[in-house]
Amino acid sequence: MGIVITIPAYNEGKTIGILLNKIKKSLSGKGYKYKILVVDDGSKDNTREAAKRNGAIVYSHPKNYGLAECFKTEIKKCLELKADVIVHIDADLQYLPEEIPKLVKEIENGYDLVLGSRFKGKIEQMPLVKRLGNIAFSRVVSQVTGMQISDAQTGFRAFTREVAEKIPITSSHTYTQEQIIRAVREKFRVKEVPIYFAKRNDKSRLISSPFGYAIRAFINLIRVYRDFEPLKFFGTVGTIILSIGFILGLYLVYFQFFGNGAFRHLGLMMLDVLVLSIGLQIIIFGFIADMNRK
Numbered sequence: 001m002g003i004v005i006t007i008p009a010y011n012e013g014k015t016i017g018i019l020l021n022k023i024k025k026s027l028s029g030k031g032y033k034y035k036i037l038v039v040d041d042g043s044k045d046n047t048r049e050a051a052k053r054n055g056a057i058v059y060s061h062p063k064n065y066g067l068a069e070c071f072k073t074e075i076k077k078c079l080e081l082k083a084d085v086i087v088h089i090d091a092d093l094q095y096l097p098e099e100i101p102k103l104v105k106e107i108e109n110g111y112d113l114v115l116g117s118r119f120k121g122k123i124e125q126m127p128l129v130k131r132l133g134n135i136a137f138s139r140v141v142s143q144v145t146g147m148q149i150s151d152a153q154t155g156f157r158a159f160t161r162e163v164a165e166k167i168p169i170t171s172s173h174t175y176t177q178e179q180i181i182r183a184v185r186e187k188f189r190v191k192e193v194p195i196y197f198a199k200r201n202d203k204s205r206l207i208s209s210p211f212g213y214a215i216r217a218f219i220n221l222i223r224v225y226r227d228f229e230p231l232k233f234f235g236t237v238g239t240i241i242l243s244i245g246f247i248l249g250l251y252l253v254y255f256q257f258f259g260n261g262a263f264r265h266l267g268l269m270m271l272d273v274l275v276l277s278i279g280l281q282i283i284i285f286g287f288i289a290d291m292n293r294k
Contacts, residue, residue, distance in 0.1 A: 003034040003104065004083035007056075008070035012091040013045040020054040022097040023089075030101060037077055038091075041070050057081070068175040075164045087158045094198045095156040102193055103158035112163050112188035113180070115149070116156035121194035141177050144229055145184040149192065152177050156195060163188055171227065178227075234286025242279030248272040 005023055009016055020036060027034055038051040042064035051058045059077055061069070071088070078086045085107050089095050095116065106114040118126070119134070126134075134153045141152040153176050167182045169175045183190055226233045249272050 001033065001084045001108075002082055003032055003085045003087060004037055004078045004081050005034060005087045005089060005100065006037045006039065006074040006078055007051075007089055007091050008039050008041060008067055008074065009043060009047050009051065009091040010041040010064060011043045011045045011047060013043070013047045013050050015093050016047055016056075016091055017050045017054045019089075019091055019093055019097065020051065020056055022093075023100065024055070026097045026100055032101075032104070035081055035083075037074065037081065039070050039073050039077070041065060041067075066172070068169070068172045071175050072169050075169065079161065079164055083164075084161050085158060086161070086164055088155065090155040092200055094200055096196050096198065099156075099195050100158075102195070103156070106191050106193060107158050107160060110189060111191045113159045113183045113190045114157060115151060115154050115180070115190070115192045116195035117151040117192040118154060118195060118197040119150040120192055121196055123197045125199040126197065137177060141180055145181055147184050147190065149180060151192065152180055154195075159183075174227070230289035231286045234282050234289060238279045238282035238284075238286060240279075241275060241282060245272055245276035245279055248275060 007016070007019065012019075016038065020038075023036060036056040038047075038056045038058045040048045040051065040058055040060040042061045048058055048060055057077075059073065061073070074088065075086070085104060087100055087103060089097065089100070099116065103114045103116060119138070123131075134151065138149050138152045142149045155176070157179075159179075163179075163183055166186060167179055167188075169178055171178045180190065222233075248268070252269055252272060
């Protein structure tokens with residue numbers, strides 16, 4: 001079984017060498033045939049050189065594209081490397097390389113996608129806003145898939161070549177959730193295993209400010225519902241707009257019978273017709289999107 005451990009890295013020159021050596025140490029003597037791939041996402045430090053110096057295969061993006069594009073590149077390059085199993089781990093040393101065999105073992109046991117769950121294991125430190133965001137994402141993914149997922153955001157996961165080939169990642173923002181949702185819907189076997197999540201020693205490059213993270217998390221939650229539960233998403237939005245139109249219509253009826261007559265509120269009547277039309281169209285769009293979703 002050929003394993004490719006893949007690492008997205010952006011300005012991780014200080015830690016990438018340590019991580020690579022820990023990976024090699026954790027897999028030494030266990031009989032695994034493996035390669036290590038580092039996808040350098042346009043780093044401005046010595047990430048590329050440090051990764052090559054420590055024995056990794058390195059592919060570099062010409063500029064910083066973000067984690068989603070990194071993940072797509074990782075999958076493409078791993079398939080080119082003939083990987084039977086792909087293990088994705090972040091470069092910041094918060095996930096422990098010593099636990100890679102734990103994930104691979106579950107692949108050997110017949111699972112297709114194995115998620116390292118921080119919330120089932122031990123979290124040394126996690127900012128409150130990020131913790132709440134992760135919990136919210138996991139609940140949404142659990143609702144969408146009908147499967148209890150405790151950590152849909154985890155950056156530590158293992159999956160088979162078949163999962164990589166049959167589940168194309170299309171999202172530019174919610175790729176971690178997308179892979180889980182599509183895997184469940186394609187009837188792949190998914191399992192979570194408890195892992196240790198260590199404290200980060202330097203400032204996160206993903207969270208510049210708690211407020212900014214909260215906004216991005218909220219937008220991404222909406223994207224998950226929009227992309228994977230379009231009828232629920234557009235149906236809810238359309239129903240809210242229809243309700244506003246209905247209330248406005250009741251207001252006009254009241255004036256027709258008990259006031260000065262609705263005909264005096266011609267502009268308001270036209271607005272009500274417009275609101276009702278928009279609400280109905282959004283609901284119809286939800287039905288169409290639901291019929292066409294994969």
